[in-house]
Amino acid sequence: MARTAIGCEPLVGSLTPSKKREYRVTNKLQEGKRPLYAVVFNFIDSRYFNVFATVGGNRVTVYQCLEGGVIAALQSYVDEDKEESFYTVSWACNVDGIPFLVAGGINGIIRVIDVSNEKLHKDESVRLWNVQTGICILIFAGAGGHRNEVLSVDFHPSDIYRIASCGMDNTVKIWSMKEFWTYVEKSFTWTDLPSKFPTKYVQFPVFIASVHSNYVDCNRWLGDFILSKSVDNEIVLWEPKMKEQSPGEGTADILQKYPVPECDIWFIKFSCDFHYNAAAIGNREGKIFVWELQSSPPVLIARLSHAQSKSPIRQTAMSYDGSTILSCCEDGAIWRWDAIPT
């Protein structure tokens, strides 16, 4: 890492918990022995904000968090291919707003359970799909594309044209589909075979940031800034500063850092609540760090630990208001933590 110049220092959060909020374990489920790679709350439909989904092995499961630490299993899907290992799951919805689940894994097949939207491949590209019609609309790859597998993609919260992706080539890339939006619209009305859709290549991202020197395994937009993490025991908040004349170039101004000790392995993903007030991330030793995202300097809300939670936490999920945190672990366990009412 280059030395930071004077006047560009990031604000680093202190690891002393502010104890603004405290969490207690309220439930623990054991879903087989295979690692659980993803757990995600539904933020698509407000009726089901307490519903979440997990993936692990060839199974996708939908649960509901109920009062008093109760977790209800709602649905379960099992891929007939025992070799399938789902790595990620996401919520989506069709044009009518009906929530769907999208899961992808080692086989490179995107499973859309009830559905319509986008996801990534085990590929060196990012692909935009219209899953309602099964059309691959755009492929973000080429001369400026990722040079290794893509690990995470996030849509800009307000600018629908903009997405950020990161991957094993150590970079975060911001893509714009503004010029290609007509194809997105076209995909909804396409009646011919999906394979005949004029899929377009987006070869050049609008911005490439080398903020990290290792795999970048998770990135999220925080307004116009980007939160991303690598294996450096921290989440970094930075501002992409683009140069108007030369697309693709620019500098990243690292604003804040949220340290996460013992978080030096890859494929540990963080999550935010609906309002982006807080982010929760697990670490290699089964501990969870909850950071207040939008205070400056960052404030650690809580550090969650339990004697029995020793396995690496692959992903966390924060509920709509941040009152519940779920973590899924390498050993197949799901932990539920609830905020203690004050």
Place this chain on the structure above:
Amino acid sequence: MVSRASDSSSKSRQSNDGLGNLTYKLNQLKKQVQAERVVSVKDKIEKNRKKIENDISQLLSTTSRKSVIFAMDNGFGNMPLCKYSGFPQGLGDRDYVNSHEVVLSTSSKLSHVQKIPPYTTWIFLDKNQRMAEDQSVVGRRRIYYDQHGSEALVCSDSEEDIIEPEEEKHEFSDGEDRILWTVFEEHGLGEEVINAVSQFIGIATSEVQDRYSTLKEKYDGKNLKEFEDAGHERGIALEKSLSAALDSFDNLFCRRCLLFDCRLHGCSQTLINPSEKQPYWSEYEDDRKPCSNHCYLQAFSLSLSLSAAVQDTVEGSAGNISSIITNTEGTLLHCNAEVPGAHSDIMAGERCNSKRVLPVTSEAVDSSEVAIGNENTDTSMQSLGKRKALELNDSVKVFDEIEESLNKKQKKLLPLDVLTASSDGIPRPDTKSGHHVGAINDNELQMTSKNTIKKSVSAKVVSHNNIEHNIMDGAKDVNKEPEMKQSFSKGELPEGVLCSSEWKPIEKELYLKGVEIFGRNSCLIARNLLSGLKTCMEVSTYMRDSSSSMPHKSVAPSSFLEETVKVDTDYAEQEMPARPRLLRRRGRARKLKYSWKSAGHPSIWKRIADGKNQSCKQYTPCGCQSMCGKQCPCLHNGTCCEKYCGCSKSCKNRFRGCHCAKSQCRSRQCPCFAAGRECDPDVCRNCWVSCGDGSLGEPPKRGDGQCGNMRLLLRQQQRILLAKSDVAGWGAFLKNSVSKNDYLGEYTGELISHREADKRGKIYDRANSSFLFDLNDQYVLDAYRKGDKLKFANHSSNPNCFAKVMLVAGDHRVGIFAKEHIEASEELFYDYRYGPDQAPAWARKPEGSKREDSSVSQGRAKKHQSH
């Protein structure tokens, strides 16, 4: 040093104080900057927070609106499969957690979907591309992960490429700039101050100094810059020289592919100028039709009718008249003003104008022509003048400096200067030159000019010397200017004179280019190169003047050709030193680049040269003039000279193409075919390309009449389909059936160096899929990220296709050909031709078949395998 130390001991204490002060100051500044940074970050985050709030509220409204519209439950409302009670109060850190095993009896099955083979997105290329610098993997750390362990595994392929972090130039932040600026403004640029600052920021002192000077420029130069900018806006392209204007053309235009920004041959190629100039198209002037209203032919017809009577006395054609006029005028000029071009400009302009516009003036011209005609009859006089002119010219030549400075000045507003000079220089000059100009219009040309000639003969040497002095002195006398203008107005020269005499450098250069291209054809030059700038008439006038300005060259019209060449060379040598230098430098840089490539990897070169399967050599055009000798890089490199070389067509190293009868270039009997080359319509005698449908008697575009050895060049490929292979992964399939030796398509990709290929090969080997293809001694084709569908054709030891490297117009390209008759929708295979110990396990043959392997012809291409 010692003395200095003692000398400044008193000072040093003071400066120590200053230094302490300085450190304090620096720390203060740093704190200030950092505090401001904290505030600015806070600000940013606060602003961003508001934005997020706004975004979220919108999102929220969409999510909740849905629930209103779709009150019906769809999916989750059903009875849960199972409920797991938790610990409502929560547990402490140490409390035992009893976990619920999730065992679900009912789960929906996701039906089996066939897996698709691994696939990496790639970009279609219809022709090979050279790798862009930023696509290199050399020197970049590549991280792999263990497929099974799924943990990150930092893995470098070889220890040698642990990257030395390059000494990057420090990028100064605003904060550092401020510290720098404030400190230096307050404390000055003393050594201690610089040292302290550089230490404080942690960079080299030189960088600090550099930065300070840039900052100084930035702050101080702001006003200046604005001023300059304004100036820049006014400057238009016409002020540039032709070489500057052509610079981007020379840099960006690929003369081999005839397109800009060629991705195959790259920018800034060495410019090769063919030693043989193409003969330009010449026409007899009599046959020409006027190209426009301003065509010089129009003017001739006018002058012809006017001077019909005179014509007889002179030789017949108008062209001759004009040239003689020019000559005489030139001569007059020399005698008078001692400067060739300058004065003739005036006269030419005058004549031109008078011919064009005013009947009165044309009368004058008429008479002047008569006068000249008369003079012409007086041959002794004329020849005297001519000889004189020659002598003069010689003597002028002696004074190179003068000539040069004259030439330079000529370019600008030269009649003025020269006349001034002459009028200064010659004892009785003012009256004379003034008189002379006036004389033309006063129909007294004859006498005066004779007098002038006589007088100036006597005055020749004197005036010459005088001119020298004057010009050396920087002669432009401002006081004379009004006088000059007077003499102009006296001469009643309308504005046209100025216009036509004002040839901008770029126009002159364009004109010379035009002469090079079209010969002395003012119509074509004006239309093609100077349209909107100069009319044909002006060009023609300029042409005559410029030839008269070099009287020793303009004697006979027949020597024009030779002369123009000379003009060109003279021109290049004298007036345009910038261009050749530029070229030379560029050429050298390029060579260096190549030598770096070759010097960097001798082992790789060796590997290929030593191996029995000699790989082809990359062709680079040579710039030899006329014949290639031993120094020729092509010869040296072992390649033939091609049509892109500078050498002449009769060069012994040239590949001469074939003389096969029509459509016979399909076997090794055709020398092109035998040499692994495609025929070239520019080189081969009977292989030509047609674009018509045959209605004009030319051979149809495709079919029997056409040479069968230009298929890559003409892209006569088959339709290839991509689908899951019957063997492994993806495969390429044929849409329509083809017969033996048919061309299927080109295997395109990125052209990468062997070093790069070795590096990439290691990466690809891990993924067990490689699209590398040995092309020649310099390049390997990589179709991994860029290529076409043929990259998916699989390997087979019993293939139905073969790959062959062909030299097509100087470039090596890989063609895939049918080895046998192939039915429609069959999968395509070819032998990757791995070296014996290079083949991956799956491509290795059973022991017994080895002999067969080596017996296959060596001319066929093989896949690249890294070592």
